[in-house]
Amino acid sequence: MSSFSADTPHSSSVMGRIFIYGILLIVAGYFLLPLLVMVFTSVKSMEEIRTGSLISIPTSITFDAWSKAWSSACTGVECSGLSGYFWNSVWLVTPTVSISTFLGALNGYVLTKWNFKGADVFFSMLLIGCFIPFQVILLPMARTLGFLGLAGTTTGLIMVHIIYGLAFTTLFFRNFYVSIPNELVRAAQIDGAGFFMIFWKIMLPLSIPIIVVSVIWQFTQIWNDFLFGVVFSAGESQPITVALNNLVNTSTGVKEYNVDMAAAIIAALPTLFVYVVAGKYFVRGLTAGAVKG
Amino acid sequence: MDTTTSSRAIPQKSLADHFEDWLPKLVISPTFLAAIFFVYGYIIWTAWLSLTKSRMLPKYDIEGFFQYGKLWTNDRWLVALTNLGIYGTLFIGICLGIGLLIAILLDQRIRAEGALRTIYLYPMALSFIVTGTAWKWILNPGLGLEKLVREMGFENFTFGWLTDSDMAIYTVVIAGVWQSAGFVIALFLSGLRGVDDSIIKAAQVDGASLPRIYWSIIIPSLRPVFFSTLMILGHIAIKSFDLIMALTGGGPGYATDVPATFMYTYTFTRNQIGFGSASAMVMLGGVLAIVIPYLYSELRKPR
The missing domain is CATH 1.10.3720.10 (MetI-like)
Incomplete structure (x- = not known):
């Protein structure tokens, strides 16, 4: 049916090809347009925003909105821009991602290589923890944090993210370690290697790809989180998503759309960067986190 | 694979071996306890609160399903x-x-x-x-x-x-x-x-x-x-x-x-x-x- 040697069926008439590329490009436009609008708007002056249109190319580029979003825009009562909150998120993400990934690796190792009675039941229990709507744990957690004196602190938020990230990281590592032959572990045991020795010397060196998947997954999840941030943090300790939302919805003074867009891009840059650099692992985490049981 | 079969290769079980047997369970227990408490315990906690008249502060006297009834109206x-x-x-x-x-x-x-x-x-x-x-x-x-x-x-x-x-x-x-x-x-x-x-x-x-x-x-x-x-x-x-x-x-x-x-x-x-x-x-x-x-x-x- 065509001159191509097809391994997937495909249409090859010229009209058909034009039609296909046309649709694909239109859809690509739908996905790209908002990003374009964001970037364009962020480098325009408010004057130009009022006179021009959404997608008109900026006539003069100014980074005033960017510097305002970073250092002097109001996020509620406070008017010091997003910079502080950006670093909050960095400090939040660093320990949570590393601790939850490390614990996930240990859990996955125990669940697959040191099978004990009830391991499957435990794993199913943990899996349900991936799916519950977090609304159902918000209030008890708020009470607990209050009781521990951690309400509204970064430490409290770190604790929450580690606890509810564990289910996912354990899932990643368990599914990865299932495919590593048990003989490897048994052979090391015969050679006298103990529990941790096997983990450090055999399992971890094999785990680089899944570590990358887990780190990227946790990083995007926690960086982008809003629910935990808005409920469990307050004032100075808020993560960037909460600050961005406050900035955009602050109703004092004239609405500056260019500042809003610059702020949104600043909040999006770290995860976008990770996506561009390590897209393959990002997709793998999405599908593994969402589909596999 | 079972830990007991694997340690049978060693003739005599020392105290250290017993420790090795328990180690995997010990390592996974924090996650286990966290799941029990922070997921299932909290769900029960929320379920309990949903049966009370709690407003600004939690109260723990169960009053029945009236909050659910209120939802639907x-x-x-x-x-x-x-x-x-x-x-x-x-x-x-x-x-x-x-x-x-x-x-x-x-x-x-x-x-x-x-x-x-x-x-x-x-x-x-x-x-x-x-x-x-x-x-x-x-x-x-x-x-x-x-x-x-x-x-x-x-x-x-x-x-x-x-x-x-x-x-x-x-x-x-x-x-x-x-x-x-x-x-x-x-x-x-x-x-x-x-x-x-x-x-x-x-x-x-x-x-x-x-x-x-x-x-x-x-x-x-x-x-x-x-x-x-x-x-x-x-x-x-x-x-x-x-x-x-x-x-x-x-x-x-x-x-x-x-x-x-x-x-x-x-x-x-x-x-x-x-x-x-x-x-x-x-x-x-x-x-x-x-x-x-x-x-x-x-x-x-x-x-």
Whole structure:
């Protein structure tokens, strides 16, 4: 049916090809347009925003909105821009991602290589923890944090993210370690290697790809989180998503759309960067986190 | 593999060996305890609160199911449920439609497939707050899309969905689809790549047309992908909170409230703990109703 040697069926008439590329490009436009609008708007002056249109190319580029979003825009009562909150998120993400990934690796190792009675039941229990709507744990957690004196602190938020990230990281590592032959572990045991020795010397060196998947997954999840941030943090300790939302919805003074867009891009840059650099692992985490049981 | 059989290779069990036997359990116990306490314990805690008259401070005298009864007579809750119905149906339907169509088109040996896939999927890396902020500006009734179309010559074009209480929920659909459709494309594409070529070739030899091959062979074979995608999207829809907070804030009024924003408002800004807990329990019920059958079928699958 065509001159191509097809391994997937495909249409090859010229009209058909034009039609296909046309649709694909239109859809690509739908996905790209908002990003374009964001970037364009962020480098325009408010004057130009009022006179021009959404997608008109900026006539003069100014980074005033960017510097305002970073250092002097109001996020509620406070008017010091997003910079502080950006670093909050960095400090939040660093320990949570590393601790939850490390614990996930240990859990996955125990669940697959040191099978004990009830391991499957435990794993199913943990899996349900991936799916519950977090609304159902918000209030008890708020009470607990209050009781521990951690309400509204970064430490409290770190604790929450580690606890509810564990289910996912354990899932990643368990599914990865299932495919590593048990003989490897048994052979090391015969050679006298103990529990941790096997983990450090055999399992971890094999785990680089899944570590990358887990780190990227946790990083995007926690960086982008809003629910935990808005409920469990307050004032100075808020993560960037909460600050961005406050900035955009602050109703004092004239609405500056260019500042809003610059702020949104600043909040999006770290995860976008990770996506561009390590897209393959990002997709793998999405599908593994969402589909596999 | 069992720890007891493996340590049998060593003739005499010393104290250290016993320790090694217990070590794996010791290592996993913090996660185990955390899951028991922070997931299951908290669910019971919330369930308990939902049966009490708690308002600003928790009370623990069980009064029965009256909070649930109150939910079903609360106008705002009914609006939230209706919105979830509208949003969920359209969001899932459109994502599945775009996802399947674009995945099939992308599977036609397209040049620059990688670049297109990167473009389709990048919104998934963004926070819903960023997505909401961007679309809030694009859909801005005065300066956004409306102005753009008017300047293209359609002077009377109006597009004020964002501030129209009857239409605002559809703006949430637009932004939600934008964020998640690329993910569905990726899922369907990997499903398509997994379809057995030999069946397709046999059908081609028999002279079946391309649309017919897709309709009667390939699409039916994607059933498992449909099933899991449906589950994922349903789950995203029920949990939707950030996007609505950023895009409409639940407004105008409470026109775009969904259960997640409803729960947040009542529990944390209106101090009606018992009532908010009841709404959280209903959400949990909804999620479990779709997740448990799915997990059950996934776990029973031979590995």
